[in-house]
Amino acid sequence: MRAVFLALALFALAAAHADADHATAVQPADRDVSPPGVMPIPPGPLTRVPTPPKPPEPARWQRYFLPATPDAATFVVPGLAIHIAGVSALKPGETCQGADGAWPCGATALYAFRRFLRGRAVECYFPYREGIGEVTAPCRIGRQDVGLWLLQSGWARPSDLASDGYRSAAMAAECAAIGIWQGRSAPAGCAANAPKS
Secondary structure (H helix, E strand, C coil), X not given: CHHHHHHHHHHHHHHHHHXXXXXXXXXXXXXXXXXXXXXXXCCCCCCXXXXXXXXXXXXXXXXXXXXXXXXXXXXXXCCEEEEECCEECCCCCCCEEECCEEECHHHHHHXXXXXXXXXXXXXXXXXXXXXXXXXXXXXXXXXXXXXXXXXXXXXXXXXXXXXXXXXXXXHHHHHHCCHHHCCCCCCCCHHHHCXXX
16 A cells, blocks of 8 residues: 555656646746837747739830841840730741732731831830740830831731721721732722722
């Protein structure tokens, strides 16, 4: 019986010692030393909040000198290809059917586009970001809208996202049978748009 009593006493002593160790491991409460009117430090560990990313640059006109022109609606500068917004370019090897048969309209459109540029600076409107490889943007030379010139001259087709003004310019070129539309009969809708005499 004495041995049982001694074992229980030792167990109680060990349990009390464990509670004492646990009590010392608990952190004392933080004392609020914030001055009046200042938000107190929140309890718990402090964590570093990452710096928010820089907001993207707003869109602006970017100027390029002597860009390469792989087709009649694309400018290429080091590290960036710029497709003219609202315009669908012909492939350089594309052919069109005219009154006299097939002719190289893609190569002719590219030649006409390069003659139009004549080495002048091109400006395109978009927000510049590091690492972008290509962008679709409106472009101009001086005050001349490049996409509009291509469609008015008949050297491109309007894209799916073309504005009504661009579509009207393309229809006028097709009705006048100029550019890629030369040698073809005008669509039926052109007679209704023709000026009345």
